[in-house]
Amino acid sequence: MVDQDYEQFIRNIKAKTGIDLSQYKEAQMKRRLTSLYEKRGFKNFNGFYQGLLSEKELFYEFLDRMTINVSEFYRNYKRWQVLEEKIIPKLLEKNKKLKIWSAACSTGEEPYTLAMILSKFLPLSGVQILATDIDENVIARAKLGLYPERSLQEVPKEMKAKYFVKEGTNYKLDNEIIKAVRFKKQNLLADPFEDNFDLIVCRNVLIYFTEEAKELLYVKFSKALKDGGVFFVGSTEQIFNAERYQFASIETFFYQKN
Incomplete structure (x- = not known):
């Protein structure tokens, strides 16, 4: 079954950031993001996206949760x-x-x-x-x-x-x-x-x-x-x-x- 809420979320994020969530394993990514939005008190991906637009901190937390960043400035x-x-x-x-x-x-x-x-x-x-x-x-x-x-x-x-x-x-x-x-x-x-x-x-x-x-x-x-x-x-x-x-x-x- 197509999850339209998540599909729309993918489109919105791609338009806003250029990041294409559809390139990630869906079950894994959905699980990761669902646990984040539930923790922050949202009921669905649509509400979560509205929250990302209005709360910078939430947006940064979303980016962090989504990408596993091992790089750093001036490494070594x-x-x-x-x-x-x-x-x-x-x-x-x-x-x-x-x-x-x-x-x-x-x-x-x-x-x-x-x-x-x-x-x-x-x-x-x-x-x-x-x-x-x-x-x-x-x-x-x-x-x-x-x-x-x-x-x-x-x-x-x-x-x-x-x-x-x-x-x-x-x-x-x-x-x-x-x-x-x-x-x-x-x-x-x-x-x-x-x-x-x-x-x-x-x-x-x-x-x-x-x-x-x-x-x-x-x-x-x-x-x-x-x-x-x-x-x-x-x-x-x-x-x-x-x-x-x-x-x-x-x-x-x-x-x-x-």
């Missing part, structure tokens, strides 16, 4: 310090307008971290970061620029003060940072890559791929970089035989294309 902070202090200044010596890609960007913390770091070197109007992910829902979530406190644990104090506004228990990211990032749906294995990048960041993603898939991706990433461009990987993703892909290790977890 010391690596981002190396990027800021050593890698970006060297790249800017060669080129004042950098082409940057955050691959498998999840809910946006990584590309937005890149934008915040670059804002120390360049006016944000001149910064353009490509951010891609296979999941349209995490992209829709990223575009909202709304994050729970736990995502901001590593954000430096001055960046938090400059680019975030507290809204209840959540934080809204500054529009200037949001505008510096261009989001696009992409399947890393199947889709072609853009090229001529100065910097590609792909962290904590390759661990989920087979060795064969990793090799294919290293070749694709290498081809997508300019000569002298840098590939930044996660803390469990050292590339063995890096020279096979025209890479040379320049810092731990940073590889330069020769």
